[in-house]
Amino acid sequence: MNPPIIDIERLVGELQQLATISDCPEPPPAVTRVVFTETDLRARDYLRSLYEAAGLAVRVDAIGNTFARWEGSEPSLGAVGTGSHCDAIPHAGLYDGTVGVLGGLEAIRALQAAGFQPRRSIEVVMFTSEEPTRFGVGCTGSRLMSGAMSPADLVKLTDEVGDDYDTVRKRAGFSGDLASAKLPNGYYEAFVELHIEQGPELEANDLAIGVVTAIAAPAQADFTVTGEGGHAGAVLMPRRRDALIASAAMVSAIDSVARASKSPDMVATVGKLEVHPGAVNSIPSRVRFTLDLRDIDGANRDAVLKEIEDEVDRIAVERGVKVEHRILNADPPAISDKNVVSAAVSAAESLNLGYQEMISRAYHDSLFMARVAPMGMIFIPCRGGVSHRPDEYSSPEAIAAGVQALALTLASLAG
Numbered sequence: 060m061n062p063p064i065i066d067i068e069r070l071v072g073e074l075q076q077l078a079t080i081s082d083c084p085e086p087p088p089a090v091t092r093v094v095f096t097e098t099d100l101r102a103r104d105y106l107r108s109l110y111e112a113a114g115l116a117v118r119v120d121a122i123g124n125t126f127a128r129w130e131g132s133e134p135s136l137g138a139v140g141t142g143s144h145c146d147a148i149p150h151a152g153l154y155d156g157t158v159g160v161l162g163g164l165e166a167i168r169a170l171q172a173a174g175f176q177p178r179r180s181i182e183v184v185m186f187t188s189e190e191p192t193r194f195g196v197g198c199t200g201s202r203l204m205s206g207a208m209s210p211a212d213l214v215k216l217t218d219e220v221g222d223d224y225d226t227v228r229k230r231a232g233f234s235g236d237l238a239s240a241k242l243p244n245g246y247y248e249a250f251v252e253l254h255i256e257q258g259p260e261l262e263a264n265d266l267a268i269g270v271v272t273a274i275a276a277p278a279q280a281d282f283t284v285t286g287e288g289g290h291a292g293a294v295l296m297p298r299r300r301d302a303l304i305a306s307a308a309m310v311s312a313i314d315s316v317a318r319a320s321k322s323p324d325m326v327a328t329v330g331k332l333e334v335h336p337g338a339v340n341s342i343p344s345r346v347r348f349t350l351d352l353r354d355i356d357g358a359n360r361d362a363v364l365k366e367i368e369d370e371v372d373r374i375a376v377e378r379g380v381k382v383e384h385r386i387l388n389a390d391p392p393a394i395s396d397k398n399v400v401s402a403a404v405s406a407a408e409s410l411n412l413g414y415q416e417m418i419s420r421a422y423h424d425s426l427f428m429a430r431v432a433p434m435g436m437i438f439i440p441c442r443g444g445v446s447h448r449p450d451e452y453s454s455p456e457a458i459a460a461g462v463q464a465l466a467l468t469l470a471s472l473a474g
């Protein structure tokens with residue numbers, strides 16, 4: 060088929076409009092949008108208005124995953140899914156996730172305008188809470204949809220003020236049996252997510268499209284270190300069991316263990332550290348810090364996680380503090396489906412877009428969708444590889460190219 064025409068001004072306008080729905084104290088492009096807040100709900104209302112204007116049928120499941128469906132000529136066949144997330148970590152940019160949701164919608168609108176008639180239905184999904192901001196675990200919507208997490212485990216998650224997932228979900232207006240969110244077998248014939256790369260490779264190689272062949276295995280854990288507090292003037296150094304000094308040694312050890320790993324894809328990040336009581340003249344008695352650990356090699360990720368836990372225990376003994384570990388998730392990697400990969404490659408080729416096959420080092424809802432559907436992802440470049448920052452940026456040209464490639468991929472998969 061002819062290249063579908065993307066209304067990039069409309070799409071960029073919608074991305075910018077969505078970015079104004081934010082809790083970040085700074086104006087856009089800085090964005091904060093945390094799951095089940097008033098702001099998240101307003102963003103969902105905005106999306107619904109766009110879906111309805113495009114004539115799509117909207118369905119919301121028990122956890123708030125939102126499906127906007129363009130009915131195919133054979134609606135009983137497995138559908139072709141696309142989509143991503145609209146939640147944004149604190150002080151994020153405006154493209155992470157949103158390009159896949161609004162870009163998925165634009166791909167459908169472009170196919171509609173081109174007079175394309177899909178045989179299989181095409182759906183844009185907006186997954187609830189890809190980011191782990193509120194409940195410590197990311198991708199709760201796709202975990203539930205794919206059966207990667209059971210409702211019983213989901214409702215054990217709590218937010219920072221101690222409210223459990225179910226209470227927060229219901230307060231936000233999402234009721235219904237969580238078990239019903241699990242997709243029936245064969246619901247999707249294929250699932251393909253458009254996303255900004257969040258890394259520097261495509262820009263460095265001057266390529267428009269990345270076709271993802273695998274998604275790295277993510278794990279998250281937290282550690283609580285308990286020492287002994289006291290007066291910053293009165294307790295002499297030999298007597299101290301400072302929880303922060305012990306934590307500093309642990310954080311440094313985490314970095315060293317990751318750097319020494321045999322895998323070049325191993326990355327470890329401590330992104331959050333809470334110090335109690337957090338007073339200038341008080342010795343820290345308790346510290347909680349997080350760990351984010353990823354590798355494309357799942358077995359190596361597990362081995363490094365074990366090594367980190369052993370190091371943390373060793374340092375705790377050395378420093379006379381106690382440490383508790385909690386592994387929040389340790390997911391396997393996902394491999395893209397070869398037919399979805401080849402549909403995306405053909406789309407890029409027919410559009411004369413330079414492309415490469417590549418690994419996704421960030422995780423996405425597609426990591427879990429791969430468990431219930433043949434999965435693939437299309438990446439577009441972002442400036443400097445920057446993401447999870449307000450200066451995250453993909454140009455209108457880059458977005459338009461990605462949406463065109465997505466539209467052709469969806470058309471080919473939907474028949």
Ligand code: GLV
Pocket residue numbers: 189190197420421422423
């Ligand atoms: C989620 O956005 C992640 O890859 O950290």
Ligand code: MN
Pocket residue numbers: 148155190447
């Ligand atoms: Mn993100």
Ligand code: MN
Pocket residue numbers: 144155156189254423
């Ligand atoms: Mn994302």
Ligand code: MN
Pocket residue numbers: 189421422423
């Ligand atoms: Mn992500």
